[in-house]
Amino acid sequence: MHTPSNEIMVTIRGLKKSFGENMVLKGVDLTVRRGEVVVVIGASGSGKSTLLRCINLMEIPDVGTIHVAGESIGDNAADGSFRMFPDKVVNRLRTGMGMVFQHFNLFSHLTALENVTIGPITVNRIDPEEAKRLGVEMLTKVGMVDKADAYPSRLSGGQKQRVAIARALAMRPKLILFDEPTSALDPELVGDVLATMKQLADEGMTMIIVTHEMGFAREVADRVLFFDGGSVLEEGTPAQIFCQPQQERTRDFLRRVLSPAATVQHPPLEPAVNTETQATPDSSLTRRPT
Numbered sequence: 001m002h003t004p005s006n007e008i009m010v011t012i013r014g015l016k017k018s019f020g021e022n023m024v025l026k027g028v029d030l031t032v033r034r035g036e037v038v039v040v041i042g043a044s045g046s047g048k049s050t051l052l053r054c055i056n057l058m059e060i061p062d063v064g065t066i067h068v069a070g071e072s073i074g075d076n077a078a079d080g081s082f083r084m085f086p087d088k089v090v091n092r093l094r095t096g097m098g099m100v101f102q103h104f105n106l107f108s109h110l111t112a113l114e115n116v117t118i119g120p121i122t123v124n125r126i127d128p129e130e131a132k133r134l135g136v137e138m139l140t141k142v143g144m145v146d147k148a149d150a151y152p153s154r155l156s157g158g159q160k161q162r163v164a165i166a167r168a169l170a171m172r173p174k175l176i177l178f179d180e181p182t183s184a185l186d187p188e189l190v191g192d193v194l195a196t197m198k199q200l201a202d203e204g205m206t207m208i209i210v211t212h213e214m215g216f217a218r219e220v221a222d223r224v225l226f227f228d229g230g231s232v233l234e235e236g237t238p239a240q241i242f243c244q245p246q247q248e249r250t251r252d253f254l255r256r257v258l259s260p261a262a263t264v265q266h267p268p269l270e271p272a273v274n275t276e277t278q279a280t281p282d283s284s285l286t287r288r289p290t
Helices: 048-055 087-094 112-122 128-141 157-170 187-202 214-220 238-243 248-257
Strands: 008-019 022-033 037-042 063-068 097-100 175-179 207-210 223-228 231-236
Touching: 008 048, 022 048, 022 231, 037 048, 037 214, 048 063, 048 175, 048 207, 097 157, 112 128, 112 157, 128 157, 157 187, 187 207, 187 214, 214 238, 223 238, 223 248, 231 238, 231 248, 238 248
Parallel strands: 037 207, 037 223, 097 175, 175 207
Antiparallel strands: 008 022, 008 063, 223 231
């Protein structure tokens, strides 16, 4: 674990989001300190990705407040509903938040280096030569500088994701949001991406990570949130969540996704055999089937 500062990076209060009749977020409260790594786990459809997309304003919350680095990223109307700032303000706020997606979202007609530098050039108005130096630095950080001139079609999934991480880093973000960054990768490609993320965590980057990689969560997270039905059902250190969860729903979820040797230690539980899991429980870079 790391030593986050006492400075608050993210504050979320009463966040709600619905899609039609389906309420996906049901009043989420969350505080994240600078340098903290918060990992969000839970079943598919529990609201994890929607939380990240609301922080980034890719989805517009219905109700609630979100502050990043002390600055509100939206307003509240008189009736309490969330109200967007003008596009110019929203775009400026987004530059302080990196987002790494499940499916990379690289521009196919640009090289790896061009994918990394396009944001600093077009959004931050950095001189192209300076942006190129920055791009090389970021690709070096993620171990991809030798692929700087390669197009995405020539890269593996893991390589594309590391370029996507370099692209996020090139914007010099205060916070990076990872939305299941390894779920689209073949199992043998997961390790390099997780190693890159672990390096960022060790360097003090503030991160909120939605993942199904339980071993990675145990090793890297300062705090783990278990999402269920649009709410944070339980939170704590990795040891608390994975070894002594307090909620039966949390225990049931972990029973399903962890191998027998890694099953939570709690008196009511009897380790269940999971025939789908064949990885070593203690490996932080091993994918957990869900």
